[in-house]
Amino acid sequence: xxxxxDWIAVxxxxxxxxxxxxxxxxxxxxxxxxxxxxxxxTPSQFEPALLEAVxxxxxxxxxxxxxxxxxxxxxxxxxxxxxANTPTPPIAAQATRAPVSDSRIAVFILPGVSQMAPPDVMxxxxxxxxxxxxxxxxxxxxxxxxxxxxxxxxxxxxxTRFRTAMTGEIFSLLAEKSVLRHSVGTDIWSEDGFAAxxxxxxxxxxxxxxxxxIRAGSLLDGIVPQVSRSRLSGLLIxxxxxxTGDYWQGGDIALxxxxxxxALYQTALGLAGVSARVLDAGDMTLAGLCAARAALEETQ
Amino acid sequence: xxxxxDWIAVxxxxxxxxxxxxxxxxxxxxxxxxxxxxxxxTPSQFEPALLEAVxxxxxxxxxxxxxxxxxxxxxxxxxxxxxANTPTPPIAAQATRAPVSDSRIAVFILPGVSQMAPPDVMxxxxxxxxxxxxxxxxxxxxxxxxxxxxxxxxxxxxxTRFRTAMTGEIFSLLAEKSVLRHSVGTDIWSEDGFAAxxxxxxxxxxxxxxxxxIRAGSLLDGIVPQVSRSRLSGLLIxxxxxxTGDYWQGGDIALxxxxxxxALYQTALGLAGVSARVLDAGDMTLAGLCAARAALEETQ
Numbered sequence: 001x002x003x004x005x006d007w008i009a010v011x012x013x014x015x016x017x018x019x020x021x022x023x024x025x026x027x028x029x030x031x032x033x034x035x036x037x038x039x040x041x042t043p044s045q046f047e048p049a050l051l052e053a054v055x056x057x058x059x060x061x062x063x064x065x066x067x068x069x070x071x072x073x074x075x076x077x078x079x080x081x082x083x084a085n086t087p088t089p090p091i092a093a094q095a096t097r098a099p100v101s102d103s104r105i106a107v108f109i110l111p112g113v114s115q116m117a118p119p120d121v122m123x124x125x126x127x128x129x130x131x132x133x134x135x136x137x138x139x140x141x142x143x144x145x146x147x148x149x150x151x152x153x154x155x156x157x158x159x160t161r162f163r164t165a166m167t168g169e170i171f172s173l174l175a176e177k178s179v180l181r182h183s184v185g186t187d188i189w190s191e192d193g194f195a196a197x198x199x200x201x202x203x204x205x206x207x208x209x210x211x212x213x214i215r216a217g218s219l220l221d222g223i224v225p226q227v228s229r230s231r232l233s234g235l236l237i238x239x240x241x242x243x244t245g246d247y248w249q250g251g252d253i254a255l256x257x258x259x260x261x262x263a264l265y266q267t268a269l270g271l272a273g274v275s276a277r278v279l280d281a282g283d284m285t286l287a288g289l290c291a292a293r294a295a296l297e298e299t300q
Numbered sequence: 301x302x303x304x305x306d307w308i309a310v311x312x313x314x315x316x317x318x319x320x321x322x323x324x325x326x327x328x329x330x331x332x333x334x335x336x337x338x339x340x341x342t343p344s345q346f347e348p349a350l351l352e353a354v355x356x357x358x359x360x361x362x363x364x365x366x367x368x369x370x371x372x373x374x375x376x377x378x379x380x381x382x383x384a385n386t387p388t389p390p391i392a393a394q395a396t397r398a399p400v401s402d403s404r405i406a407v408f409i410l411p412g413v414s415q416m417a418p419p420d421v422m423x424x425x426x427x428x429x430x431x432x433x434x435x436x437x438x439x440x441x442x443x444x445x446x447x448x449x450x451x452x453x454x455x456x457x458x459x460t461r462f463r464t465a466m467t468g469e470i471f472s473l474l475a476e477k478s479v480l481r482h483s484v485g486t487d488i489w490s491e492d493g494f495a496a497x498x499x500x501x502x503x504x505x506x507x508x509x510x511x512x513x514i515r516a517g518s519l520l521d522g523i524v525p526q527v528s529r530s531r532l533s534g535l536l537i538x539x540x541x542x543x544t545g546d547y548w549q550g551g552d553i554a555l556x557x558x559x560x561x562x563a564l565y566q567t568a569l570g571l572a573g574v575s576a577r578v579l580d581a582g583d584m585t586l587a588g589l590c591a592a593r594a595a596l597e598e599t600q
Contacts (some may be wrong), residue, residue, distance in 0.1 A: 021349065120516045206542050
């Protein structure tokens, strides 16, 4: 049984790729996933990797448009899709055509968004933000927790400013590669340890001289690994919040990210006295790709 | 030609070991070094590693005392030398005897120092501090820059309080393992980049949301790697200073560490309006081991 998509939506990140076979009206016909992330591909390997994942959805009688977002458009990706500069709608009209040899596909890669002062960049998150604008509203404050969390201010359907926090990456490095790896566990969570860390960092965001107390606390006081791990997470997320108060102090934050991580941010924001709602990251990505598809059709 | 030491001083850290053949009057007769740091040895491998480095200095007619400091006394080392708790002289009288099978040596391992609130530990630095107390003075503020920098307050020859900053380890992780590795160079230094980072962090110690601007600055503004690297170093050392103002605001700091790193701290402290003098780390270690040897003789 062959399934023919009107167009195909692709979220292509550093470590994996997800694809949706779409009908013109926005119905999802099928889903696919591949572990061939941008991080392991050279430019010539992107087209075969894409075909491997979506070929069964193609119709040999016509060209199927494929709209892709994420690191696939980075300088080290398939082809660089230039940044759109703030203030900008999350999906600027122009997409970059990727070079393909298969005549059944036309691949459009969405640009990331850059900000000149202070310098900052995003790639992939702009599509989730486009989903928010299309499905939720044209203004608001969004936090996208992750390896590199983004805080984004939206007004009149445009990204007016944003800031990146390296919280997730620093957490992984400290928990896995630093001396703290001897003190932090991997599994069970401690709400109290997390809350203590968040409060400590909200009080004083300087963490460089606080982190080692996690190691010393396990050596001297026998603090158990799950408490240490939760406190480390709390300290880092608390420090992120301390550095982004100008974004969240107005309240009513939308969180878009992995559900477990979003819940942590919701808890931390609650400790700071601010309410936040969690939106599904996959839904926002797909809504953003649909909005991009609509924008692209208008310009064609 | 055989050389016979009255005693042997040993500084045994995680990644290497240094030894000095000493005369009773404190004269250095010879020096040795080994790459067999504590990090790569199991308990039974310490004695052979030690003999390999110092055997030529032993006299088979008598027992040569060996005084060792550093991670050799950690729980994962040769044998654990319990911490002395603050307030404490940097060298508490009791040293831990390491088990040996060679009858020509008696090995004494010096304890580290712990602090219960906030929890903190040091191991090795207490011997350099003992050197300071013995050679420079019985009170003052010492900064020992390194993988884990220590800030230490000395009064009446005792360590009254101290604090550890994970600055060096975090710098290495960010420069070598994080996304910033693409943006930071390895060699040439930029005084201006360093100073800008120090000033930025002294103004606001929250670094989690500032670090990614190093990556974005290189992508958008073409900031060269040496400037990025120097700014990263400045941001982290500046954040460390922001968290240790209660130690250095009185001025007149003694810096004990690798000479290049000590010079960076001297520059950063200068930007904060505070003068610091640099003391030789090797000299302080040896002076501390000599002080420990003298204390040990008194108690025997």
